[in-house]
Amino acid sequence: MHVDVKICGLTDETAVAAVRDAGAEYAGFVFFPPSPRHLSAARAAALAAPLRGQATVVALTVDADDQAFDDIFDTFGPDMLQLHGQESPERIAALKRRYTVPVMKMIPVREARDLGAVEAYLAVADRILFDAKAPADATRPGGLGLSFDWRLLAGLDLPVPFMLSGGLDPDVVGEAIRIARPNAVDVSSGVETAPGVKDPSAIARFVKAVRAAEAARDRSMERIPS
Ligand SMILES: O=C(O)c1ccccc1N[C@@H]1O[C@H](COP(=O)(O)O)[C@@H](O)[C@H]1O
Numbered sequence: 301m302h303v304d305v306k307i308c309g310l311t312d313e314t315a316v317a318a319v320r321d322a323g324a325e326y327a328g329f330v331f332f333p334p335s336p337r338h339l340s341a342a343r344a345a346a347l348a349a350p351l352r353g354q355a356t357v358v359a360l361t362v363d364a365d366d367q368a369f370d371d372i373f374d375t376f377g378p379d380m381l382q383l384h385g386q387e388s389p390e391r392i393a394a395l396k397r398r399y400t401v402p403v404m405k406m407i408p409v410r411e412a413r414d415l416g417a418v419e420a421y422l423a424v425a426d427r428i429l430f431d432a433k434a435p436a437d438a439t440r441p442g443g444l445g446l447s448f449d450w451r452l453l454a455g456l457d458l459p460v461p462f463m464l465s466g467g468l469d470p471d472v473v474g475e476a477i478r479i480a481r482p483n484a485v486d487v488s489s490g491v492e493t494a495p496g497v498k499d500p501s502a503i504a505r506f507v508k509a510v511r512a513a514e515a516a517r518d519r520s521m522e523r524i525p526s
Contacts, residue, residue, distance in 0.1 A: 301521075303477055303514050304484035305507050306463065307491060307498075308360060308382075309337035309443060315498035316347050320354060322507040326484070327351050328358040328382060331372055334439050336496035337488065341375035348376070358382050358404070362441060373399055380404060382429065384442050392424040402426040404463065408433035408441065409448045415456070422459060429486065432466035442466075445489030453480035470505035474513035481517075485510060 307319045308328030319327050329344040330337040339347070348357045359378035361368065363385035372378060381399070383392065384406045392403055404427035407417050418428055430453060432446040447467025456462070461483035468476055469490030477485065489495070491502040 301514065301517060303482065303510050303517075304463075305510050306358065306465075306484060306486040307488075307503055307506070308358070308465075308486055309335070309488040309492075309496065310347060310498060311337055311339065311496050312498070313347065314500055315503065316350055318498065318500035318503040320350060322504045324503070324507055325355055326358055326380075326486070327355040328360050328486070328488070329376070329378075330360045330443070331364065331368065331376075332360065332362045332384075332440060335443055337443060341371050345376045356380050360384055363387060369395065369399070373401075380426075382406065384429075384431070389420050389424045392421070396424065404429050406431050406442065409452060409466075412452055415452065418458065425460060427460055427484075428458060428462040430462060430464055430466070430480075430482075431486075443488045443495075447472075447476075450476050450480040453482070456480075468506075470502060470509045473506060473509050474516070477510065477513040477517065 304325040306326030306328055307324045309330050310316055329339055332338055351357055356379045358380045359372050360382040381401055381403045403425055405421045405425040406429040409430050410433040431442050432448040434441045445467050463484040463486050464480050464482035465486035468485055468487045473485055487506055491499055491506050493499045
């Protein structure tokens with residue numbers, strides 16, 4: 301079974317070229333001023349141009365207002381929205397009516413009961429993204445390189461695909477896929493040399509590690525008698 305890869309927080313042309321060369325399926329651009337990966341819509345549009353038609357271009361926002369969304373849609377034109385704040389199901393339904401774009405809603409996870417929040421979003425979100433819950437004093441709700449216990453997702457059966465993020469890197473992503481069995485994985489800090497500075501070789505290694513984990517998963521499925 302294929303596992304899609306999203307590389308998030310691209311800030312320069314070198315990182316964009318690495319994503320294109322590695323064949324990642326999703327490329328994320330951050331629109332959240334406190335983040336070291338924040339970009340203007342115009343800069344993000346210019347950076348994303350070589351990825352159009354090859355990767356799904358995602359706009360990551362955190363409780364953004366209507367004016368911010370209008371700017372992102374008018375100038376950047378995302379293929380998908382990643383909502384990484386406390387957006388309500390009603391807010392998501394309104395955004396989907398206004399922009400007719402698929403939405404991925406982030407659910408913050410620290411313990412099993414956090415998964416209960418998913419239910420309310422299943423009718424409106426096209427994808428669920430599970431990320432580690434940020435500490436209360438964090439300056440942003442993600443992109444911190446923090447992970448959670450992937451065993452919490454083992455055996456999860458949702459009616460929509462789910463993506464796993466939080467503290468992934470080329471060395472641990474295979475184990476994360478083996479345990480959580482996500483449809484897709486998302487990484488930012490784990491392929492950087494410093495916050496906001498992507499490492500092209502780490503991006504290539506991350507995608508390679510995901511492909512190897514996929515192959516291992518397929519081999520293990522073949523061994524299960526029907
Ligand atoms: O990347 C950011 O700066 C960011 C800012 C605000 C919300 C989310 C952000 N990134 C997302 O966080 C997760 C985990 O990232 P990491 O790999 O642990 O650094 C991922 O989904 C990013 O898209």
